[in-house]
Amino acid sequence: xxxxxxxxxxxxxxxxxxxxxxxxxxxxxxxxxxxxxxxxxxxxxxxxxxxxxxxxxxxxxxxxxxxxxxxxxxxxxxxxxxxxxxxxxxxxxxxxxxxxxxxxxxxxxxxxxxxxxxxxxxxxxxxxxxxxxxxxxxxxxxxxxxxxxxxxxxxxxxxxxxxxxxxxxxxxxxxxxxxxxxxxxxxxxxxxxxxxxxxxxxxxxx
Amino acid sequence: xxxxxxxxxxxxxxxxxxxxxxxxxxxxxxxxxxxxxxxxxxxxxxxxxxxxxxxxxxxxxxxxxxxxxxxxxxxxxxxxxxxxxxxxxxxxxxxxxxxxxxxxxxxxxxxxxxxxxxxxxxxxxx
Numbered sequence: 001x002x003x004x005x006x007x008x009x010x011x012x013x014x015x016x017x018x019x020x021x022x023x024x025x026x027x028x029x030x031x032x033x034x035x036x037x038x039x040x041x042x043x044x045x046x047x048x049x050x051x052x053x054x055x056x057x058x059x060x061x062x063x064x065x066x067x068x069x070x071x072x073x074x075x076x077x078x079x080x081x082x083x084x085x086x087x088x089x090x091x092x093x094x095x096x097x098x099x100x101x102x103x104x105x106x107x108x109x110x111x112x113x114x115x116x117x118x119x120x121x122x123x124x125x126x127x128x129x130x131x132x133x134x135x136x137x138x139x140x141x142x143x144x145x146x147x148x149x150x151x152x153x154x155x156x157x158x159x160x161x162x163x164x165x166x167x168x169x170x171x172x173x174x175x176x177x178x179x180x181x182x183x184x185x186x187x188x189x190x191x192x193x194x195x196x197x198x199x200x201x202x203x204x205x206x
Numbered sequence: 207x208x209x210x211x212x213x214x215x216x217x218x219x220x221x222x223x224x225x226x227x228x229x230x231x232x233x234x235x236x237x238x239x240x241x242x243x244x245x246x247x248x249x250x251x252x253x254x255x256x257x258x259x260x261x262x263x264x265x266x267x268x269x270x271x272x273x274x275x276x277x278x279x280x281x282x283x284x285x286x287x288x289x290x291x292x293x294x295x296x297x298x299x300x301x302x303x304x305x306x307x308x309x310x311x312x313x314x315x316x317x318x319x320x321x322x323x324x325x326x327x328x329x330x331x332x
Contacts, residue, residue, distance in 0.1 A: 017247055017275070018308075019308050019310050021245075023245060023310065024317060025243050047283040049242075049289060050289065051288055052288050052289075080283070082280070085325060085329065085331075085332075089324055089325060089328055091328075092279060094242065108242070112241060112243070114317060114325075184332055191325055191329065195319065195323075198319060198322075
């Protein structure tokens with residue numbers, strides 16, 4: 001097959017290979033303890049991804065790395081999952097830490113993502129605000145999934161919508177992050193919402 | 207499938223130690239920063255004998271995992287190396303011509319509607 005020309009590919013290294021599969025990214029956001037790891041784990045193997053706040057090169061000397069203390073770095077372990085939908089389509093789910101202090105990595109995680117599931121714990125709804133604001137600002141499609149714990153009172157999705165001040169067009173669904181069928185439906189709802197938002201964007205005047 | 211234990215760093219300690227394998231470099235020297243789901247693959251070309259960038263064991267370990275097309279995230283998880291370290295090492299390997307990035311679609315282009323539909327069908331079939 002002919003190689004794909006690309007002005008950003010290494011120019012003197014020979015033909016660029018044809019992609020054997022395409023990788024797509026969906027984010028799973030929500031507060032601490034909202035069930036992100038559980039949700040990812042319900043539908044795929046959960047793999048840990050170690051990442052850290054970038055050290056400035058000034059603080060990392062070639063001679064004495066022991067001089068860098070823990071205060072200048074933040075180590076974060078992210079969870080991600082991989083779902084092979086077809087031999088050519090692989091979906092990656094990345095757990096996005098919701099706390100503001102990890103916001104430095106949100107742009108990197110969100111880059112090129114299809115959309116996001118924001119897991120809401122009704123006992124701590126305020127934990128969602130940062131994620132909601134972020135995705136709205138980035139114009140990244142998202143849905144709210146209310147994680148139903150055994151001991152949490154059941155909530156009307158519309159009450160949660162109002163509490164989070166979410167647009168009418170954004171799906172707010174119930175979810176059991178432990179249950180494969182429920183998590184499947186959450187992802188389906190997100191991808192459907194992405195399709196709908198695109199067709200709306202393409203029909204002005206609606 | 208349980209993770210392959212031989213790839214785990216035992217007692218890896220503070221995060222600063224993995225940067226020893228990059229000689230203290232915390233960012234790739236040039237070129238774009240590889241996205242988490244950027245895909246790379248080995249070219250099959252060995253580095254020139256007089257190339258200034260030498261392959262250390264972590265370079266070789268990564269290279270060994272690139273026989274098949276693989277994402278940056280999977281490489282980081284397989285090697286248990288921090289993402290930043292993986293990016294620096296992959297940049298070295300790219301510079302040497304030992305690996306290449308597999309272009310999927312221009313970064314500013316969204317996933318096509320037909321692919322979205324395939325994703326939907328794939329999810330429903332799970």
